[in-house]
Every structure is written in C-alpha cells, then in structure tokens.
Amino acid sequence: MLTEPDPALQDEETAHQAQFVDWLRSVAPYIHAFRDKTFVVAFGGELVAAGGLDSLIQDVALLCAMGMHIVLVHGSRPQVEEQMRLRHIESHFAQQLRITDAAALEAVKEAAGELRLDIEASISQGLPNTPMGNARISVVSGNFVTGRPVGVVDGVDFQHTGVVRKVDAESIRLSLSNGKIVLLSPLGFSPTGQSFNLTMEDVASSAAIALRADKLIFITEIPGVLNEYNELQRELTLEDAQRMQSQGTIDRESAFYLKYATRACRAGVGRAHIVPFSLDGSMLLELFSHDGVGTMISYENLESLREATIDDVGGILQLIEPLEADGTLVRRGRHQLERDIDHFSVIEHDGRLFGCAALYPYPSERIGEMACLTVDPEAQGSGDGERLLKHIEQRARARGLERLFVLTTRTEHWFLKRGFVKAGVDDLPADRRRLYNWQRRSLVLIKKL
Known part of the structure; x- marks a missing residue:
C-alpha cells in the first residue's frame, strides 16, 4: 500500500534546499574574487596536537579546487617539546624565542620531519565519500627558505635559532603554477649547510611578503585579537593594529601574531587574518562570510x-x-x-x-x-x-x-x-x-x- 508523502517533511526538505542554494549563491562573489589568488596559510603544531589536521587539509583542498594557490606553513612547538622530553633536554627561552643548542636542534629536526610526513599523508588522502574524494592534490616541500642566525642579543646567544634571510619565491611560484601545494617547515638553511630553527610566524610572513601574497592566514590557539575589554576585534587597519601594539593593551600571544601580521601588511600583503583552530572550518568562515570569525588586518579601512x-x-x-x-x-x-x-x-x-x-x-x-x-x-x-x-x-x-x-x-x-x-x-x-x-x-x- 502506497503512503502519501509527509507534507511537513517535504516542506523541511524544500526549506533546506533553498537555504543551501542561498548559501552557495552568497559565497559565489568570494570565489570569483579569490580565484588565482595566493594565500599563505600558517598553523601551529598545537592544531595538529588537538587533532585538527585532517579538517584543515580538507578545507585547504576545497580552496585549491576553487582555483586558489596555497602555501602551507606549519609550526612544531608542542612536538619539539615532546622530543625534548624524550631526550631529557631542558628547554630555554628568551624574548619569546627558543634558545636552540645542538641537542635541541636535533629535536627540532625530528619534530619538523614527523610533522611534514603527517601533513603530506593527510594531503594524499583520497577516500570516496569524504571531502578529499577526487582531490588529487600534490604537495611540494624543499629548501625554499634561507636562514641566518639570530646571534647574540642582549647578552643571550641564541645559537642555532635563526630568522629568515630569503625565500625562494620564484621556485615557489613555479610549483604553485603547476597546481601544487607548497609546504614550508620552520627550518632554514644557510649557504654553508647549517640548519636554523625558525618561528612559523617568521617563515609565513616572509613567504607572504616574498610572494606578494593576497592573504596571510594564521590559524591559531587564540580566538583573534582581543582589546582591553576582552572584545574580539574583527577588523583592524594597520594603523589600529600598530596603536594596540604600542599601547600594550593586548596579551602576549595576540601581540606576537599581530607583530608578524602587521609586518606583512606594511610590506604589501593585501590582508592578514588571525583565526582560531578551536572552531571547525574557521578559515572558511573567515574567508566566505561578511564579518568573519577572527581578526582581519588590512592596510586601510576596507569598508x-x-x-x-x-x-x-x-x-x-x-x-x-x-x-x-x-x-x-x-x-x-x-x-x-x-x-x-x-x-x-x-x-x-x-x-x-x-x-x-x-x-x-x-x-x-x-x-x-x-x-x-x-x-x-x-x-x-x-x-x-x-x-x-x-x-x-x-x-x-x-x-x-x-x-x-x-x-x-x-x-x-x-x-x-x-x-x-x-x-x-x-x-x-x-x-x-x-x-x-x-x-x-x-x-x-x-x-x-
């Protein structure tokens, strides 16, 4: 015996379909605007430790499918700490930087190597009925970053801790033009064959500047930049961001990310974003919605x-x-x-x-x-x-x-x-x-x- 379809269920399905169509139409202008643009997406090892790597890679694959060129930069702080504990090595810091002696450098290399393999494995997924189905994305990594030592600062010898000297933008662009994702680790190499422990933020901002990227996106453990009243600042001009830094009204973690975001914007990067990894899909929400979910820094007021x-x-x-x-x-x-x-x-x-x-x-x-x-x-x-x-x-x-x-x-x-x-x-x-x-x-x- 045939049963009549439930009108309430039909109405619910129709409403859901209309909602989906409205959403897809609403994001279309962003897709058109972002096609062929270069995004540098940076995330800390904290995101990986929290189990968010696969979700992030799925979102990155979606951006690639929409025609965006993606450079991924990963951090490795908690993974380095784990390697240090396994080796019974004590960590030392100064001025928010790790002091990297020879033993610590080996822990840094081990952590970065394992993370790079995990990221490449996640990008290589292709299971049907998942967001990675039919993705077929290739990833390239290598010695794209030249580093130099921090040296001795205020009497502190940072040893193998370094800063970015140069990014091989031409090679990265060639890989991006061939449809590859470029993966950068927080390691730099000198012409003499030395290795340096770099910060993810330095590598990401330097790469964004060298590539003249359209966006630099930090996916972080913080919700974005909060003001002195603990209110999320969804949009900051470069002038606003510099004023907040000089006034010292923001917490240390926000100030650290803001330092590199403003550095990139001053050097010509179109936008810098600071979004939380605790919110699933935060990068997509930031890019494809009017107000976003984190903090955006731009050279001037966008509205x-x-x-x-x-x-x-x-x-x-x-x-x-x-x-x-x-x-x-x-x-x-x-x-x-x-x-x-x-x-x-x-x-x-x-x-x-x-x-x-x-x-x-x-x-x-x-x-x-x-x-x-x-x-x-x-x-x-x-x-x-x-x-x-x-x-x-x-x-x-x-x-x-x-x-x-x-x-x-x-x-x-x-x-x-x-x-x-x-x-x-x-x-x-x-x-x-x-x-x-x-x-x-x-x-x-x-x-x-």
Missing part, C-alpha cells in the same frame, strides 16, 4: 560608505532583486537604475556592495524621499541600515531639505524607532503624490531633519 557610480549598477541590482521579487520594493530595471544612479549611496566592503539607499529631493517643498534602502541579508544586524539612513539624512540637509519621507509596506516599525512618524498621502509633495501606487497602499512615514 566605505560613498556615493554610487555607474559601475555599481550591477551590484545594486543584485541587492534589490530579491526584495523586488517578494514585493518589498517596487521593480526597477537596469535602465532606470543607470538613469538614477546619482541619487544612490552604497556601502562597499572589500570590493563587494552590502547596502544601498537613494535620495530623491523635492527642493521647492524642502522635502526628500529616501527610497530603496537595502542591506544584504549577510550583513543585517551590523548597523549598515542605520548608517545608510544617517548618510541620506546628511545628504538631505546638505541640499537644504527639512524633512525626509519613506514609503514602506514591510518595515514600518524600523523607521518609527528611528524618528519617523505616520503621515498620509496628502502630506507627500505634489509630484510624488501623483505617482503614488494605490494598489500597493504603502504607508507614508515622515521625519523632521
């Missing part, structure tokens, strides 16, 4: 609220089309948008539009209409709508307008909370009153400026 140009028409159409489809906004064609583009203001973040609004003035009656206020669903709740409203109010005042009105069918309460009051169609300027759509029966709300 701007500005007047629209003709080049913004496509982005505005993408923002407003879903609201036109559900009847929230009146339909506007591309031709009308191009004609009215001087009336629009937009919020842009990292090259993508996340909000827009338009001002249509009626100077003879000292009133203006704010129309088409739209914020991308991904950015809602971040205050972008309020920023657009204030910007439109400023534009209206600059034009000598004394009042602002909106016509709305869905967002009455949002405007009422922001100083608008209910009015009638007769309160509209004469030219706008003649165009009022009685079928939509939009509410009229007016605010004194």
